[in-house]
Amino acid sequence: MWLVRILLVTISGLVMAGTIVTGSGPHAGGPGAIRIPIAFRDVAELHADIALFLIGMTLATVFALHHAKAPGVVQRRARTMLEVLAVQGALGYTQYFLHDNSLVVEFHLAGATAAFSAAVSLYLALHRTEQGVPAAAERARETGRAGAGSGRVVVNAPA
Numbered sequence: 001m002w003l004v005r006i007l008l009v010t011i012s013g014l015v016m017a018g019t020i021v022t023g024s025g026p027h028a029g030g031p032g033a034i035r036i037p038i039a040f041r042d043v044a045e046l047h048a049d050i051a052l053f054l055i056g057m058t059l060a061t062v063f064a065l066h067h068a069k070a071p072g073v074v075q076r077r078a079r080t081m082l083e084v085l086a087v088q089g090a091l092g093y094t095q096y097f098l099h100d101n102s103l104v105v106e107f108h109l110a111g112a113t114a115a116f117s118a119a120v121s122l123y124l125a126l127h128r129t130e131q132g133v134p135a136a137a138e139r140a141r142e143t144g145r146a147g148a149g150s151g152r153v154v155v156n157a158p159a
């Protein structure tokens with residue numbers, strides 16, 4: 001789905017912008033290290049704007065998937081991505097307003113990994129359901145029967 005592709009492209013840009021923020025700020029090496037010559041504050045604000053756009057697009061994706069009655073696994077992964085991004089956004093603003101507190105930055109970096117993983121996991125769920133695999137597994141779970149991709153092998157018993 002094109003919305004999910006937009007999420008993947010946006011989060012990739014966001015992570016790159018975050019790396020530039022770090023490269024222009026106090027955590028890019030020791031006191032004498034050469035930093036990226038961009039105003040830390042400006043690039044941090046651009047990074048935050050991309051983050052807000054991503055959160056908005058993810059919220060829209062959650063609604064679109066719900067409206068389209070997408071398979072449960074896809075909807076769950078989209079919600080997980082939204083939740084991870086909400087925590088990550090809150091961490092980002094906390095570190096920004098605490099003057100780039102290094103402990104919060106550590107959590108922000110871990111959160112960035114979680115957010116990117118959540119985005120890839122959503123894309124993979126969507127891609128696989130388009131091929132019908134988890135969709136069949138889910139239908140089988142709902143009806144209580146094993147099916148293609150359910151992870152259970154169905155052997156026809158001899159009559």
Ligand code: HEM
Pocket residue numbers: 014015016017018019020021022023025026027044045047048051052085086088089090091092093095096100105108109111112115116
């Ligand atoms: C919500 C999704 C977000 C993601 C996925 C994200 C991701 C990242 C990444 C990957 C980095 C740098 C990694 C590196 O050092 O190579 C970073 C740095 C940073 N981010 Fe975010 N970010 C998000 C939101 C925000 C928000 C809302 C703010 C608020 C201003 C923010 C503020 C910062 C700051 C100040 C740094 C520099 C930290 C340092 O000094 O090392 N981030 N972010």
